[in-house]
Amino acid sequence: xxxxKNLRKDFPVRVKAGRFxxxxxxxxxxxxxxxxxxxxxxxxxxxxxxxxxxxxxKMLTGVLAPSAGExxxxxxxxxxxxxxxxxxxxxxxxxxxxxxxDLPLRESFRLLKHVYRVPAAEHETRxxxxxxxxxxxxxxxxxxxxxxxGQRMRGELxxxxxxxxxxxxxxxxxxxxxxxxKQAVRSFLGELGRxxxxxxxxxxxxxxxxxxxxxxxxxxxxxxxxxxxxxxxxHSRYGxxxxxxxxxxxxxxxxxxxxxxxxxxxxxxxxxxxxTLESIAAGAAVAAxxxxxxxxxxxxxxxxxxxxxxxxxxxxxxxxxxxxxxxx
Amino acid sequence: xxxxxxxxxxxxxxxxxxxxxxxxxxxxxxTNAGGTAIDVSTVFVLFTATRLLGGFTLGxxxxxxxxxxxxxxxxxxxxxxxxxxKTYVRLGTxxxxxxxxxxxLPQLVIADLPLRKLLRSGVGLAVLIVAVASNDIVWTPARxxxxxxxxxxxxxFFGSIFVLSASLAFWWVESGExxxxxxxxxxxxxxYPISVYGGWFRAVFAYGLxxxxxxxxxxxxxxxxxxxxxLPAWSGYVSPLVALAAAxxxxxxxxxxxxxxxxxxx
Numbered sequence: 001x002x003x004x005k006n007l008r009k010d011f012p013v014r015v016k017a018g019r020f021x022x023x024x025x026x027x028x029x030x031x032x033x034x035x036x037x038x039x040x041x042x043x044x045x046x047x048x049x050x051x052x053x054x055x056x057x058k059m060l061t062g063v064l065a066p067s068a069g070e071x072x073x074x075x076x077x078x079x080x081x082x083x084x085x086x087x088x089x090x091x092x093x094x095x096x097x098x099x100x101x102d103l104p105l106r107e108s109f110r111l112l113k114h115v116y117r118v119p120a121a122e123h124e125t126r127x128x129x130x131x132x133x134x135x136x137x138x139x140x141x142x143x144x145x146x147x148x149x150g151q152r153m154r155g156e157l158x159x160x161x162x163x164x165x166x167x168x169x170x171x172x173x174x175x176x177x178x179x180x181x182k183q184a185v186r187s188f189l190g191e192l193g194r195x196x197x198x199x200x201x202x203x204x205x206x207x208x209x210x211x212x213x214x215x216x217x218x219x220x221x222x223x224x225x226x227x228x229x230x231x232x233x234x235h236s237r238y239g240x241x242x243x244x245x246x247x248x249x250x251x252x253x254x255x256x257x258x259x260x261x262x263x264x265x266x267x268x269x270x271x272x273x274x275x276t277l278e279s280i281a282a283g284a285a286v287a288a289x290x291x292x293x294x295x296x297x298x299x300x301x302x303x304x305x306x307x308x309x310x311x312x313x314x315x316x317x318x319x320x321x322x323x324x325x326x327x328x
Numbered sequence: 329x330x331x332x333x334x335x336x337x338x339x340x341x342x343x344x345x346x347x348x349x350x351x352x353x354x355x356x357x358x359t360n361a362g363g364t365a366i367d368v369s370t371v372f373v374l375f376t377a378t379r380l381l382g383g384f385t386l387g388x389x390x391x392x393x394x395x396x397x398x399x400x401x402x403x404x405x406x407x408x409x410x411x412x413x414k415t416y417v418r419l420g421t422x423x424x425x426x427x428x429x430x431x432x433l434p435q436l437v438i439a440d441l442p443l444r445k446l447l448r449s450g451v452g453l454a455v456l457i458v459a460v461a462s463n464d465i466v467w468t469p470a471r472x473x474x475x476x477x478x479x480x481x482x483x484x485f486f487g488s489i490f491v492l493s494a495s496l497a498f499w500w501v502e503s504g505e506x507x508x509x510x511x512x513x514x515x516x517x518x519x520y521p522i523s524v525y526g527g528w529f530r531a532v533f534a535y536g537l538x539x540x541x542x543x544x545x546x547x548x549x550x551x552x553x554x555x556x557x558x559l560p561a562w563s564g565y566v567s568p569l570v571a572l573a574a575a576x577x578x579x580x581x582x583x584x585x586x587x588x589x590x591x592x593x594x
Contacts, residue, residue, distance in 0.1 A: 063426045086429035102345040114337030117330045
């Protein structure tokens with residue numbers, strides 16, 4: 001459905017070099033990205049600010065012309081066949097509205113029906129489904145400029161789906177939303193993805209979006225793909241482990257060890273211990289601990305994806321710094 | 329055809345948006361009409377100081393002013409706001425337009441249609457009618473056709489200049505008001521007989537850029553006057569071709585510009 005081969009985007013920039021002189025430099029936003037996304041996949045595209053996420057999305061949607069490499073979406077070349085592609089994809093830019101600012105939301109949808117030449121019956125069916133799932137009825141008659149951000153984003157999602165796109169691109173769809181709106185957007189996208197007839201590519205800074213929605217996670221940094229796989233792959237590759245935290249009546253007997261786990265912290269005079277589970281199942285670890293000590297309270301903590309990603313970003317920054325020094 | 333309906337729907341949306349703020353719309357539309365009246369009155373002011381301007385009487389000069397006023401007003405009403413492009417390029421908001429299944433230029437033209445200039449084109453047309461009435465024109469079928477096509481060609485020509493100067497923003501984001509030198513400057517240039525301008529300036533603006541064919545030559549042909557600068561009598565009929573050439577060039581430059589669009593980070 002989506003193919004990228006050595007995709008690259010350079011931006012020439014002029015930087016001040018002295019009082020009047022300007023120097024030309026080239027900023028590479030996307031540096032040889034190759035990815036292949038199959039129909040029906042849900043892919044999360046993450047990376048720190050300036051990593052090249054949005055630039056990639058803009059090349060996939062025909063907004064930006066690539067500097068080098070190949071890209072095809074739905075078998076079309078995005079820039080050369082922009083208008084044909086536009087009929088088959090939906091795009092939500094979290095910070096760019098697709099709606100008509102001064103008109104009621106309903107009017108925006110009606111105009112989009114004409115823009116995308118959608119048969120009336122299809123338009124009606126899709127709009128009804130979005131109205132139900134996204135709870136739009138309360139503000140269909142409100143001018144878009146008066147909508148709250150959460151309401152507007154629900155409107156944007158509907159706007160992107162009314163022509164029944166094969167691929168939906170979402171650039172930070174949950175940015176700035178409150179918890180409830182975020183959840184509404186996520187569960188809607190989850191519902192959409194489960195249908196399996198829409199391919200979904202989303203960029204985000206909120207990793208909860210990815211955990212809920214995307215089996216596949218692509219991490220990009222400095223314009224390069226640094227990880228492509230499932231969230232579990234990411235955890236095993238970067239050694240994130242589940243942790244077992246236990247509150248004890250009395251400190252552990254001296255010399256106590258859990259095979260396959262490491263005692264990572266001891267707090268509150270030995271009354272709270274944390275084990276990092278390396279090669280032991282959580283159930284077995286709990287059983288062994290309960291046998292050895294009197295446990296008052298106990299919890300198993302899932303590895304935190306935020307931590308992993310933060311570590312990943314730091315790793316790639318230092319490795320690029322090393323690349324830089326070895327090159328010079 | 330389906331695309332035409334899409335544009336028609338967008339136009340309807342634009343009209344409803346404009347009337348969302350009724351009072352300010354009414355005020356704008358009236359003050360704008362005043363603007364054109366003032367532009368035209370400068371020609372009358374000039375003739376209080378002199379009887380002939382570049383070898384032409386007031387009536388004859390008014391013919392040129394009228395053709396320019398009508399053509400420019402029409403262009404200004406349709407694509408006059410395309411210079412907003414520099415804002416879209418700077419903020420990166422062209423993205424939203426590029427992901428729709430329609431051409432970029434018509435979408436922008438409709439979205440920014442300066443409806444407040446509506447009365448203005450009425451004023452432009454009125455000036456042309458006064459100019460025609462104040463001259464003794466020997467009407468032939470060719471001249472009637474020219475009277476209809478000349479303002480339209482002028483509109484296409486000015487429209488192309490609007491698009492060309494707006495496209496500057498694709499290469500040079502801080503293009504500011506440079507484009508206005510050619511759009512509003514061109515209007516002022518063509519409001520008077522070009523014989524009043526001198527030397528290289530006239531050569532560049534009138535024939536290098538083609539402004540002579542907006543009003544000067546069509547007016548001469550309509551009036552049946554020989555060109556003091558020596559071009560043949562039929563040169564007024566060339567104006568549609570000049571307009572089409574300008575439109576073609578504007579189209580090519582625009583397309584190249586859109587490919588150069590860089591968006592912004594988000």
